[in-house]
Amino acid sequence: xxxxxxxxxxxxxxxxxxxxxxxxxxDRPSSQAFMASGPDGHPPANTGESAMNANKLSPSxxxxxxxxxxxxxxxxxxxxxxxxxxxxxxKSIESRESLKNVEKLYFPVxxxxxxxxxxMDKVSDEYVKAVMTAAGEKGVAAHAxxxxxxxxxxxxxxxxxxxxxxxxxxxxxxxSYNDEAAKLDDDYLNHRTVLRDWLPxxxxxxxxxxxxxxxxxxxRARCYEEFSRTLDKTRSAMQSNLYLSLALGMMNLCFMGVxxxxxRNNLRMMALVADQNMNLEKxxxxxxxxxxQKTNDIQTMLQNMPQGVLTIxxxxxxxxxxxxxxxxxxxxxxxxxxxxxxxxxxxxxLGADTLSTVEVSVASVLGEDEMNYExxxxxxxxxxxxxxxxxxxKSLELSWSPIVNEAGVVEKLMVCVRDVTELKRLASExxxxxxxxxxxxEILSVSQxxxxxxxxxxxxFVDENRxxxxxxxxxxxxxxxxxxRNMHTVKGNARTYGLGNLTxxxxxxxxxYDDLRKGQATEWEPKMLLEQLDQVRGLLxxxxxxxxxxxxxKGPGRRGxxxxxxxxxxxxxxxxxxxxxxxxxxxxxxxxAALVETQKLLRRIGTERLQDVLAGVTESLPSLARxxxxxxxxxxxxxxGVLVRTQISGLLKNLFTHLLRNAVDHGIEAPAARAAAGKPxxxxxxxxxxxxxxxxxxxxxDDGQGMALDRIRQxxxxxxxxxxxxxxxxxxxxQLVFLPGFSTAEVVTEVSGRGVGMDAVKGFLEREGGRxxxxxxxxxxxxxxxxxxFVIALPAxxxxxx
Amino acid sequence: MAQxxxxxxxxxxxxxxxxxxxxxxxxxxTAVDGKDGLSKLRMDPKVKLVVSDVNMPNMDGLTMAEKxxxxxxxxxxxxxxxxxxxxxxxxxxxKAAGIKxxxxxPFKGDAVLATFKKLVEA
Numbered sequence: 034x035x036x037x038x039x040x041x042x043x044x045x046x047x048x049x050x051x052x053x054x055x056x057x058x059x060d061r062p063s064s065q066a067f068m069a070s071g072p073d074g075h076p077p078a079n080t081g082e083s084a085m086n087a088n089k090l091s092p093s094x095x096x097x098x099x100x101x102x103x104x105x106x107x108x109x110x111x112x113x114x115x116x117x118x119x120x121x122x123x124k125s126i127e128s129r130e131s132l133k134n135v136e137k138l139y140f141p142v143x144x145x146x147x148x149x150x151x152x153m154d155k156v157s158d159e160y161v162k163a164v165m166t167a168a169g170e171k172g173v174a175a176h177a178x179x180x181x182x183x184x185x186x187x188x189x190x191x192x193x194x195x196x197x198x199x200x201x202x203x204x205x206x207x208x209s210y211n212d213e214a215a216k217l218d219d220d221y222l223n224h225r226t227v228l229r230d231w232l233p234x235x236x237x238x239x240x241x242x243x244x245x246x247x248x249x250x251x252x253r254a255r256c257y258e259e260f261s262r263t264l265d266k267t268r269s270a271m272q273s274n275l276y277l278s279l280a281l282g283m284m285n286l287c288f289m290g291v292x293x294x295x296x297r298n299n300l301r302m303m304a305l306v307a308d309q310n311m312n313l314e315k316x317x318x319x320x321x322x323x324x325x326q327k328t329n330d331i332q333t334m335l336q337n338m339p340q341g342v343l344t345i346x347x348x349x350x351x352x353x354x355x356x357x358x359x360x361x362x363x364x365x366x367x368x369x370x371x372x373x374x375x376x377x378x379x380x381x382x383l384g385a386d387t388l389s390t391v392e393v394s395v396a397s398v399l400g401e402d403e404m405n406y407e408x409x410x411x412x413x414x415x416x417x418x419x420x421x422x423x424x425x426x427k428s429l430e431l432s433w434s435p436i437v438n439e440a441g442v443v444e445k446l447m448v449c450v451r452d453v454t455e456l457k458r459l460a461s462e463x464x465x466x467x468x469x470x471x472x473x474x475e476i477l478s479v480s481q482x483x484x485x486x487x488x489x490x491x492x493x494f495v496d497e498n499r500x501x502x503x504x505x506x507x508x509x510x511x512x513x514x515x516x517x518r519n520m521h522t523v524k525g526n527a528r529t530y531g532l533g534n535l536t537x538x539x540x541x542x543x544x545x546y547d548d549l550r551k552g553q554a555t556e557w558e559p560k561m562l563l564e565q566l567d568q569v570r571g572l573l574x575x576x577x578x579x580x581x582x583x584x585x586x587k588g589p590g591r592r593g594x595x596x597x598x599x600x601x602x603x604x605x606x607x608x609x610x611x612x613x614x615x616x617x618x619x620x621x622x623x624x625x626a627a628l629v630e631t632q633k634l635l636r637r638i639g640t641e642r643l644q645d646v647l648a649g650v651t652e653s654l655p656s657l658a659r660x661x662x663x664x665x666x667x668x669x670x671x672x673x674g675v676l677v678r679t680q681i682s683g684l685l686k687n688l689f690t691h692l693l694r695n696a697v698d699h700g701i702e703a704p705a706a707r708a709a710a711g712k713p714x715x716x717x718x719x720x721x722x723x724x725x726x727x728x729x730x731x732x733x734x735d736d737g738q739g740m741a742l743d744r745i746r747q748x749x750x751x752x753x754x755x756x757x758x759x760x761x762x763x764x765x766x767x768q769l770v771f772l773p774g775f776s777t778a779e780v781v782t783e784v785s786g787r788g789v790g791m792d793a794v795k796g797f798l799e800r801e802g803g804r805x806x807x808x809x810x811x812x813x814x815x816x817x818x819x820x821x822x823f824v825i826a827l828p829a830x831x832x833x834x835x
Numbered sequence: 836m837a838q839x840x841x842x843x844x845x846x847x848x849x850x851x852x853x854x855x856x857x858x859x860x861x862x863x864x865t866a867v868d869g870k871d872g873l874s875k876l877r878m879d880p881k882v883k884l885v886v887s888d889v890n891m892p893n894m895d896g897l898t899m900a901e902k903x904x905x906x907x908x909x910x911x912x913x914x915x916x917x918x919x920x921x922x923x924x925x926x927x928x929x930k931a932a933g934i935k936x937x938x939x940x941p942f943k944g945d946a947v948l949a950t951f952k953k954l955v956e957a
Contacts, residue, residue, distance in 0.1 A: 389919075390939060396921040397937035404950045408915075408938040411946050 121277055124270050131267045139260035142192055145185040146253035152182035153207065153246045157239050160214045164221055164231060172218035179211030186249075199252055206245040214238050341450035344436065347400050349373050349392070352445065362429070362452050364421055377431075377450070382418040395446065398435065403443050406435045416453070428454045472534050472579055479530045481586045487526050488577050494519040495570045499563065508549060508557040516562075517546035523569075535572050542569055585649075636833045640676035643685070643722055650690050658697050658716075666701050666716035666735070668693065674834055675722045675729070681831045684801060688794050692733055692823055693718060700737030712736060722832075729832040734822035740807070742766045743817030763819060767807035771795045803827035837864035837879055838955045842872035842887035842896065843917065848942070852886060852917075855944040861955065869894025873902055876909065883955045884913045886938075889925070897925065900932040913954045917942060 159175030162168070186204035190197040217234055220226040226234075334356075335342070341359035344352040353369035360366050368376060374392050381388075394412040398405050416430045432449040476484060498516050505512050520543040527535045542565045549557070580586050616627040644651075647670065655665035677685065701707075701716035708714065718735040742763055749769045750757040761769070773792035798805055803826055810820040839861055841853045853863045864879065866872035868891040876882055885903070887896040894902075900914050915936045916929065929937070935954070938947060 390941075393919060393921045394939045396926075397918070397939050400926070402936060405936045405938075407950055408936055408947050411943045412939055412941075 117277065117281070121274055124274055128267045128270045128274075131263050131270075135260060135263055135267075138192055139256065139263070142189050142256050143253065143260060145189050146249060146256060149182045149185045149189075149207075150246060150249055150253065152178050152185070153242060153249065156182065156211065156214070157242050160218050160235065161239075163218050164228075164235070167222060169219070169222045172215060172222060175218075176211060176215035179207065179215070183208045183211065193256075196252065196256075199248070203245055203249050203252065206241065206248075210238050210242045210245065214242075341452075343368070343448050343450070345373050345395065345399065345446040345448065346444075349395050349399065351376060359450060362427070362450055363419075377419075377448075378414075378417075380420045382420075382426075383414060387414060398443055399446060401443060403435060403437050403441050406443055410435075426454075427452055428457045468534060469579065472532075472576060473584065475530070475532045475534065476576065476580050476584060476586075479532075483530070484580060484586070487530060487532075488573065488580070491523045491526065492570070492573055492577075494523050495566055495573065499566050499570075502559055502562050502566065505559070510550075513546060513549045517543065517550055520546055520569075532576065535569075535576065538568055538572055542566065637676060639679050640833055641679055641682060643672045643675065643677055643720070644670050646677060646682040646685055647689050647693075647720075650686060650693055654693060654697055657694060658701070661698060661703075663697065663701055663703050664707075664715045666697060666718050668718045668720070670720045670722070672722045675724055676833050677722075677729070678831045678833070681801065681827060684794075684797050688798065688805075688825065689720075689733070691791050691794055696733070696735040696737065699741060700735040700739070702738050706738070710738075724829050724832055724834055727829050728826040729829045731825040731827075732822055733825070734810070739818040739820035740767060740809075741818050742813070745769050763809060763813060764807070767809075767821070771805070798825065798827070801827060801831070837882055838862040839884045839886060839951065840864050840866060840872060840875060840879075840882045842866040842869070842885065842891070842899070844868050844888065844891040848888065848917070848940075852942055855942075856948075856951065859944075859948055859952075861951070868892055869896060869899030869902075872899050873907065876903060876912070877907060880909065882912055883957070884915065884951060886915050886917060886951075889916055889918045889920075897928050897932060897934075900929070900934055904932055913957075915954075 156175045156179045159171050159178065163171035163175060183204055186200055186207065190200040190204065193200060214235065217226070217231055217238070221228070221231045335354065336357040338356050339358055341356055341362045343355040343359055346352050350370055350372050351368055355368055359368055363376060365376075373395060374388065378388055378391065383391075390412050391414050394409040397409055410433060413433045414431060415433075416428065418426045418428050420426050430451045430453045432451075434447040434449075435443045436445040436447055438444050479487070498519050501512060501516060520539060524536060524539045524543050527539055545562065545565060613627045613631060617623045647668075651668045651670075654668065658665040696718050697716075701718075702710065702712075704714045707716070716735060716737055718733070721730075721732040723730055745766050746755075746761060746769070749755045749766075749772070754769065754772050755761065771791055795805055805826075806824045807821050808824050810822060813819045839856055841849055841856070841863055842865070843849050843852070844867055849865045849867075853865050856863045864875060864882070866875045869887075870893045872885065872887060873894070876885065885900075887899060889896040896916055900916075903909050903912065903914065910933065913935045914933065915938060916934055917938050917940055918925070919940050921937060921939070926937075936950075
């Protein structure tokens with residue numbers, strides 16, 4: 034601003050300078066004519082000068098103090114200027130006066146003095162001449178001349194009142210001379226006197242006249258001196274005035290120079306400013322374009338992002354700048370300026386109170402200090418379901434962010450809306466699967482047998498509770514206690530086995546009974562209790578299903594993990610230990626008996642019952658039978674107390690998988706055929722085990738139709754295993770089934786994994802020192818079938834008898 | 836010498852709020868309505884924070900706040916309102932009475948504890 038005002042000052046000064054300069058140029062005399070008049074008026078150069086001087090400083094001095102400094106300097110300059118001008122003026126007036134004096138006073142005086150002197154001289158001569166020439170008229174003329182001189186002197190006195198005394202004296206003297214001289218002359222000429230008298234008188238008079246003339250001359254000299262002194266003074270005053278004017282003129286020129294400099298600067302600055310202005314405009318245009326670009330980019334983002342973003346402004350309505358996806362979510366284009374509650378929170382599954390809380394919270398946060406957001410943000414709903422016009426529901430998630438300005442006030446609330454319907458569905462599916470996986474994990478951590486036990490007992494308890502509840506007419510202490518105890522047991526077991534997905538439900542049911550027991554719940558609501566039991570039962574069923582079908586662990590399973598550890602019946606060990614402990618150490622027989630018992634026990638280590646080994650197979654037979662449209666057969670295993678070593682359990686499993694399934698597949702007939710043959714609908718498979726000498730012998734037979742020898746022959750011929758022409762005995766035919774390539778069907782079970790072909794099984798058997806034979810029972814029937822049994826032998830070392 | 840004064844006509848709310856704050860080491864006094872609040876504040880001017888309900892018998896929260904600033908001449912104590920509704924008039928009155936904040940019920944301790952502690956230290 035200072036610069037502006039100074040620029041204005043410069044321009045003002047410039048303008049004023051121009052005006053005044055014009056005036057002073059006109060007025061200013063040339064150096065020669067300085068006598069006529071002096072520099073007149075106020076050369077405003079000083080004002081301009083001081084202003085410009087001030088301008089030299091002001092760009093750097095930018096405060097009010099510099100302003101006063103400038104004003105002070107200007108003031109001082111003006112003062113000096115006025116002083117000088119006044120001095121000049123005074124001086125020039127003085128000079129004029131002096132010169133006037135010269136003109137009006139000295140000149141006339143001097144002239145008169147000179148003329149008087151001249152007259153005096155002439156007069157004295159004339160008087161003498163008059164006498165000499167006896168020309169009375171000369172005397173008269175001389176007297177008249179004298180009178181003229183007297184007049185002169187009179188006038189001089191008048192003009193010179195200061196010296197009038199001298200002049201009067203001179204005049205008086207001269208007048209007296211004049212008169213006397215005239216008289217003398219007259220007297221002489223009129224013969225009143227003689228020359229002898231006239232001469233000395235006239236000489237005396239002339240002597241006096243000489244004195245008078247001297248006085249006058251000295252007066253004249255004095256006057257002349259003053260005159261020339263005055264002239265000198267005037268001249269010197271004029272000279273000094275001239276110099277001053279010259280100096281002022283020089284200063285003027287300098288200031289003009291400075292002014293030109295400043296004007297040039299100004300012009301340059303203006304050019305610079307104009308240049309910068311243009312630059313600025315260019316930059317503004319650039320920035321505007323950048324801004325437009327940015328706005329465009331942001332708009333593009335808003336239009337394309339797959340998230341609904343909106344901002345809520347004061348008044349709880351929605352700002353017109355929102356992301357386009359919002360329209361997709363809410364299936365409407367009417368969003369801008371709508372109220373938040375109207376657009377987002379109508380047709381939701383939120384309760385009226387929740388909605389009201391949200392509304393109040395939003396109102397409490399907008400336009401308030403951000404601490405209010407901290408206070409209330411937890412009340413801003415983050416997920417809910419919304420129903421569309423056509424009845425579909427969507428699940429929406431909201432993220433809230435406060436937009437805070439520098440004063441710490443929440444100006445707007447930004448809300449990000451996500452459609453999570455699909456996500457939720459997937460999550461729910463995943464969670465279902467997760468639950469199932471959890472349950473599988475839980476089940477697997479329990480041994481098959483124990484799990485089976487648990488299932489059976491728990492289901493039994495639940496069923497019992499159901500029965501009791503249904504039958505009861507009212508709550509009795511006994512009933513409630515029983516119900517509680519059952520459930521408590523189930524819970525305890527479930528907990529022990531870590532079946533987490535079960536325990537909670539069971540616990541709730543147990544608590545219900547507990548509340549009834551403690552008298553806290555007084556209502557006997559059989560319906561509710563039964564529902565609860567159904568829930569528990571449902572869960573148990575779920576577990577069972579997973580266990581049986583998904584995991585294929587149906588049945589009690591094999592006892593113990595065979596890889597590393599051997600499991601022995603705990604009770605047996607306990608018994609034996611007890612027996613050993615109680616042995617009378619002094620009694621040899623008792624000790625022997627104890628020893629035998631221990632041996633027995635030890636021998637039983639690493640052995641299993643055949644039933645357990647084959648459990649998986651036998652349990653899978655019913656479903657196989659059903660698949661084949663046959664009645665599940667009865668499998669009777671007579672093990673005669675033989676326990677087989679775990680080492681061969683795999684082999685036995687493989688073997689009997691084939692044999693038993695074949696029995697069901699090929700041996701046991703369909704119910705119709707059986708009925709026709711007069712057999713009971715349910716087939717029977719029998720497996721005998723015994724230790725005979727060095728052999729561990731298995732005999733497997735079924736009451737089906739026997740071996741289809743014809744068919745076997747056919748298949749073998751088809752497969753190219755025998756020549757079609759070759760005749761084979763029944764025994765030879767029977768052996769064909771053990772040929773590799775006879776049956777390419779692999780037996781796959783969920784439990785035993787992939788089976789191997791019969792030939793492989795025979796190979797395993799023989800490798801272990803065993804053998805398998807087919808023993809026909811009875812004669813060949815002629816229908817191509819012949820009843821038979823398999824006889825398998827293994828070294829007896831693979832078994833122990835109990 | 837209490838740091839915080841809790842004013843609410845519901846004893847449940849008073850207990851809940853005061854209890855929570857006390858458990859977190861703050862010194863809390865209570866009042867049952869605006870009049871009571873005023874008099875308690877008059878007696879104990881060292882209170883740094885007043886937490887008050889809006890709707891109370893005898894004298895409501897906003898009036899009490901106005902009187903705290905006016906009659907009592909206490910311009911320094913921080914006042915925060917507990918509310919279930921919020922309309923522009925209330926906000927205006929609140930601003931005029933120098934109310935620092937609005938807490939919407941239900942009150943959640945964790946959301947306010949840090950700020951309350953700051954207001955009490957200040």
